[in-house]
């Protein structure tokens with residue numbers, strides 16, 4: 001199976017071009033787990049398929065390292081945009097990508113040699129009701145800085161969706177948080193029926209945050225694009241960050257620039273890097 005390995009701020013995936021490789025639907029979950037394994041596979045945070053769409057220029061599907069399919073991936077979208085533009089699958093610098101969480105618009109910033117330096121994604125509006133996250137409770141209500149009891153602890157969190165679910169906690173120091181303990185306990189809490197990505201935010205100022213993530217289905221990653229968008233939206237909803245101005249989000253793998261604009265859409269700008277093209281031979285059945 002031919003693939004490309006790419007990353008957005010260190011959040012890396014195995015990318016498969018569906019015009020090149022036809023993978024049976026029933027094999028996708030296992031394939032995502034196999035290729036993600038650093039010892040017996042390629043080593044990645046998951047698998048991303050690039051394919052045709054009936055409602056956009058391309059379609060992106062994303063599978064976490066545990067094989068679960070997610071509805072959106074911000075770092076993945078920037079890498080898909082780079083892939084299709086640099087490989088001349090589209091000539092326009094602005095185009096659309098369908099995801100299970102909705103269709104987004106992207107704009108690539110490329111030099112004369114078509115090398116993509118940065119990608120800006122219109123991630124659409126955050127979805128705030130419990131029904132949209134999804135989260136148990138009054139479906140029309142929102143969860144902004146609410147005490148939520150999880151196992152034997154209670155956490156103050158803000159929950160929202162960027163097409164995929166995020167629980168955001170504000171902490172005094174992101175480097176002091178036991179992410180390996182708190183992350184999975186919130187990810188698997190019954191109050192989140194589809195599990196949840198868990199983000200930890202340290203506010204540095206009205207236009208700057210540190211953000212760390214425990215990703216649903218992949219654990220700690222170097223960066224999470226949808227999570228960075230969710231963190232900025234949560235910061236603004238909690239009166240900690242400015243609206244309609246670029247917020248610098250410092251992640252383990254580097255920085256993203258996020259704006260929640262007056263038109264209600266969130267815009268994410270950041271890099272996308274190519275690592276290698278390869279061919280994967282799944283272990284033959286013995």
Ligand SMILES: N[C@H](CCC[C@H](N)C(=O)O)C(=O)O
Pocket residue numbers: 011062064069070071072073074075076164165197215216217218221223224225226227
């Ligand atoms: N773990 C996420 C999908 C990947 C999101 C992340 N890598 C990003 O860049 O947005 C979920 O299950 O919703």
